Amino acid sequence: MGRLLLIAARNLRQNRRRTALLSAAVVAVTMLLVLLGSLGNGIQATLLEAGTAMITGHVNVGGFFKITSGMGSPVVVDAARTLADVKELAPEASRIVQRRRGFGKVVSESDTIQCALTGIDATNDEALRGILRIREGSLDNLDADGHSILLFEKQAERLNVSVGDDVTLSSQVVRGQTNAIQVRVGAIARDMGLLSIMSSYVSLDVIRDLYQLDPDTTGVILVYLDDPEQAGDVKARLREGLLARNHRLMEDEPDAFYHKFQQVAGEDWTGMKLDVTTWEDELANIQWTMKTFDTISSLLIGVLLVIVVIGVMNTMWITVRDRTREIGTLRAIGMGRFRVLVMFLLETVILSVLSALAGVLLGAGIAELLNSLRIPVSQGFQIFLMSDTLRLVVSPRSLLLAVVVVPLLTTFGALIPASRAARLRPVTAMQHAG
Amino acid sequence: MGDVVVLENVSKEYPLGKLVVPALKDVSLSIGAGEFVSIAGPSGSGKTTLLNLVGCVDTPTSGVVRVDGLDIGRLSERELTRLRLEKLGFIFQSFNLIAVLDTFQNVEFPLLLQGKLSHRERRDVVVELLERVGLGKHARHRPNELSGGQRQRVAIARALVTRPRIVLADEPTANLDTGTGASIVDLMKSINETQGTTFIFSTHDARVMKHADRVVRLEDGRVVSNGDDPSAHAAGTGAELAHREEPAPYLAGE
Ligand SMILES: Nc1ncnc2c1ncn2[C@@H]1O[C@H](COP(=O)(O)OP(=O)(O)OP(=O)(O)O)[C@@H](O)[C@H]1O
Numbered sequence: 071m072g073r074l075l076l077i078a079a080r081n082l083r084q085n086r087r088r089t090a091l092l093s094a095a096v097v098a099v100t101m102l103l104v105l106l107g108s109l110g111n112g113i114q115a116t117l118l119e120a121g122t123a124m125i126t127g128h129v130n131v132g133g134f135f136k137i138t139s140g141m142g143s144p145v146v147v148d149a150a151r152t153l154a155d156v157k158e159l160a161p162e163a164s165r166i167v168q169r170r171r172g173f174g175k176v177v178s179e180s181d182t183i184q185c186a187l188t189g190i191d192a193t194n195d196e197a198l199r200g201i202l203r204i205r206e207g208s209l210d211n212l213d214a215d216g217h218s219i220l221l222f223e224k225q226a227e228r229l230n231v232s233v234g235d236d237v238t239l240s241s242q243v244v245r246g247q248t249n250a251i252q253v254r255v256g257a258i259a260r261d262m263g264l265l266s267i268m269s270s271y272v273s274l275d276v277i278r279d280l281y282q283l284d285p286d287t288t289g290v291i292l293v294y295l296d297d298p299e300q301a302g303d304v305k306a307r308l309r310e311g312l313l314a315r316n317h318r319l320m321e322d323e324p325d326a327f328y329h330k331f332q333q334v335a336g337e338d339w340t341g342m343k344l345d346v347t348t349w350e351d352e353l354a355n356i357q358w359t360m361k362t363f364d365t366i367s368s369l370l371i372g373v374l375l376v377i378v379v380i381g382v383m384n385t386m387w388i389t390v391r392d393r394t395r396e397i398g399t400l401r402a403i404g405m406g407r408f409r410v411l412v413m414f415l416l417e418t419v420i421l422s423v424l425s426a427l428a429g430v431l432l433g434a435g436i437a438e439l440l441n442s443l444r445i446p447v448s449q450g451f452q453i454f455l456m457s458d459t460l461r462l463v464v465s466p467r468s469l470l471l472a473v474v475v476v477p478l479l480t481t482f483g484a485l486i487p488a489s490r491a492a493r494l495r496p497v498t499a500m501q502h503a504g
Numbered sequence: 505m506g507d508v509v510v511l512e513n514v515s516k517e518y519p520l521g522k523l524v525v526p527a528l529k530d531v532s533l534s535i536g537a538g539e540f541v542s543i544a545g546p547s548g549s550g551k552t553t554l555l556n557l558v559g560c561v562d563t564p565t566s567g568v569v570r571v572d573g574l575d576i577g578r579l580s581e582r583e584l585t586r587l588r589l590e591k592l593g594f595i596f597q598s599f600n601l602i603a604v605l606d607t608f609q610n611v612e613f614p615l616l617l618q619g620k621l622s623h624r625e626r627r628d629v630v631v632e633l634l635e636r637v638g639l640g641k642h643a644r645h646r647p648n649e650l651s652g653g654q655r656q657r658v659a660i661a662r663a664l665v666t667r668p669r670i671v672l673a674d675e676p677t678a679n680l681d682t683g684t685g686a687s688i689v690d691l692m693k694s695i696n697e698t699q700g701t702t703f704i705f706s707t708h709d710a711r712v713m714k715h716a717d718r719v720v721r722l723e724d725g726r727v728v729s730n731g732d733d734p735s736a737h738a739a740g741t742g743a744e745l746a747h748r749e750e751p752a753p754y755l756a757g758e
């Protein structure tokens with residue numbers, strides 16, 4: 071085996087051009103695999119970080135209140151009791167915050183936009199504080215005067231407002247009439263791609279006043295956990311516990327709350343029903359960005375891998391043809407078929423393992439470099455990446471995967487020519503010209 | 505008994521498109537242990553075919569080939585490989601060394617395939633053998649750093665390193681100049697005499713043939729003369745020498 075390794079290594083060195091070309095291809099594809107993987111991880115990480123701050127907690131207890139069976143509001147009545155129950159049922163929660171849910175128009179002197187209006191407890195909503203990057207004003211303004219709004223850059227631009235200006239919020243309220251309320255722009259935050267297109271944040275009181283809600287109501291209770299992976303367990307426990315404490319629950323549906331309006335409106339019940347969801351349920355709709363990215367990058371990588379595997383296979387055919395006489399000689403002096411196979415496969419294994427390692431190191435290095443350069447991305451991509459700079463997250467798991475998968479595939483490609491070599495009849499191989 | 509190679513009514517045909525080319529026709533032959541036998545005959549007469557059969561790299565179309573008592577037609581691919589590794593040694597016309605290995609490693613290779621000897625034992629065997637073939641100083645040279653004669657010595661050492669019963673050589677001197685060829689045959693002969701290894705080699709060269717105990721002459725796939733009597737050494741050699749004295753007609757007859 072040691073000698074076969076030596077033969078393989080020396081033959082690789084002998085055919086420098088061939089080896090260099092093939093290694094370059096394997097390095098490049100592995101590198102690309104790592105880079106695209108890191109970019110995907112980056113998007114996923116941003117999505118989870120930003121999503122679990124802006125849109126959802128790790129587990130959410132929200133729901134709908136229906137006065138008539140035809141119309142539901144995203145309101146939790148009996149908020150104090152519900153909150154107490156949630157606290158008791160999820161003692162491991164690292165943080166519990168409340169938000170109110172609304173939807174309406176933001177009107178300035180120059181323009182009008184439509185977006186989700188989320189009432190937040192700005193002082194205590196640490197997840198949100200951590201993720202929003204305030205360009206102007208301060209989140210504290212939202213709590214300080216109780217009637218402020220946070221807009222994102224593009225919204226503010228469109229409305230042509232800046233911090234301190236007044237805007238009017240108007241929304242359809244429960245009985246079909248429209249209410250309006252004046253608020254002050256308290257903060258302007260940098261855009262967060264997809265996540266900031268249709269949302270803005272206001273003081274908790276704004277939503278209460280806009281919809282004329284009872285003080286003992288809330289929109290949704292956000293439960294944050296130290297380990298987001300536990301969300302499923304906590305959700306199950308909350309559902310069971312809340313039922314046991316005489317709360318009514320909606321059917322368990324892994325979907326975002328704003329997708330449930332229609333369904334709720336179509337159902338024949340009135341009163342309050344709670345809905346317990348995880349961050350995965352709430353973000354299910356946004357995961358398409360990930361899926362799209364994954365599909366595109368897998369296709370690209372797949373095509374490149376196929377090309378490389380064909381390249382390896384071709385090279386192996388040439389190698390086998392060039393060395394047919396040698397195969398005949400070795401078989402004649404008593405080398406078995408399996409060893410012939412191994413001898414040729416080893417060339418591909420050595421080449422692709424080393425090249426894949428190099429590709430992985432290079433890819434990881436470049437990813438780190440790109441990260442540290444904080445490269446700005448164009449607006450179109452910002453929506454997709456949900457960040458204004460390129461973010462790559464190199465995961466050891468994907469590196470390991472690349473180092474294993476690439477050599478496996480190339481070796482698989484080399485298998486056909488190599489096994490042909492092994493199956494050659496010694497006499498045929500010996501008579502081969504050249 | 506004492507025959508290490510026995511051919512009984514052996515025929516070999518090669519398919520060539522829709523045609524069948526007969527390369528050996530009903531050949532019967534036996535070669536005793538320790539013989540130094542030359543296979544002679546014009547080009548296309550079947551010398552290589554015969555050596556391939558004895559060398560277990562090919563099987564006969566009909567008839568029986570026994571090598572060291574085993575009917576090779578009944579052996580599996582695996583058993584044939586084993587037989588080649590343990591009982592046979594090969595010397596090729598164009599040396600066929602492994603280009604990327606040096607002299608020492610080329611000679612050591614069959615021992616590694618056998619996997620019987622330790623690192624030390626292998627080294628001792630190879631070093632001694634290289635001295636024997638006059639390559640003691642060239643152990644670390646690659647084949648392309650050696651002359652043709654030196655390469656063939658490496659090949660001889662490789663063929664002998666496993667102490668095979670039979671060494672087969674297909675025109676071992678054809679790619680060498682006369683003087684070098686003669687020294688290679690001398691080397692083979694001396695090993696044959698000191699170690700009792702059976703040598704079967706083919707050649708066109710009458711000067712090489714004259715060293716043989718016996719010359720088996722093929723023509724058109726048949727044995728036309730077989731210096732049957734091992735004691736008729738001198739006679740056989742004499743016959744070949746007679747040919748050599750008239751090189752032109754001899755060559756024309758090929
Ligand atoms: N693989 C093959 N396919 C078809 N015919 C073959 C094959 N090998 C040999 N032959 C034919 O078999 C016959 C004997 O060939 P062989 O190579 O044994 O002759 P040879 O005596 O070794 O000749 P030379 O002195 O030229 O080496 C020839 O007619 C040759 O054309």
Ligand SMILES: [Mg+2]
Binds near residue numbers: 551674
């Ligand atoms: Mg021949």
